[in-house]
Amino acid sequence: MDKNDITGIILSGGKSSRMGTDKGFLMYEGKSFVQHSIDALKPLVSNTLIVSNNKAYDVFGLKRIEDVIENAGPLAGIYSGLKQSSTAYNLVLSCDIPLISTIILKKLIHEIDVESEVIQIKSHGKEMPLIALYNKSCETVFLKLLNEGERRLQFAVNQCKVKQVVLTGEDVLFTQNINTPEELKEIIK
């Protein structure tokens, strides 16, 4: 797969209510959380979009997309990114996974086939639609669901042809999601 066929989409909206402060700007090993997502994507994509209504994210020098529907959660965030994307494949990441690495994302790309519309990581027994590859074709399905009032991301993903990439062993460590001050303390100690 050529990197010109893949766009990176990073979700940096939401309330960060459990953390109490914008998760993307938290620091881990000298870099902001969102920079970790940007750097993991960089070798694999032609360009990266940040989906957030917060202008502070302009500091990263990437194209920032505003949410088409405000406060509607990650499903609306992914839809907003897919709408602006001009490539068939789109690597979607959240901004709260500072241990993420390119090696893990390559596993998603290796699974591309003609049928799958979403290829998502499954780690610790959990499906992870925010470490996943989306075909642009999902845009239409997601818009229809959003217009019907649907907000559940995994439900929306399951309306598409979805394939899991199950991580085992040490690989599961790269997908840790940091939502609370306690979880942050755990990784920086």
Ligand SMILES: Nc1nc2c(ncn2[C@@H]2O[C@H](COP(=O)(O)OP(=O)(O)OP(=O)(O)O)[C@@H](O)[C@H]2O)c(=O)[nH]1
């Ligand atoms: N663009 C966009 N991203 C979102 C939205 N809601 C959540 N996200 C992103 O989706 C990812 C997962 O978010 P969550 O942890 O489920 O939600 P959150 O609102 O950030 O945090 P909590 O309030 O603690 O649940 C993070 O990268 C968020 O930045 C949204 O409405 N728009």
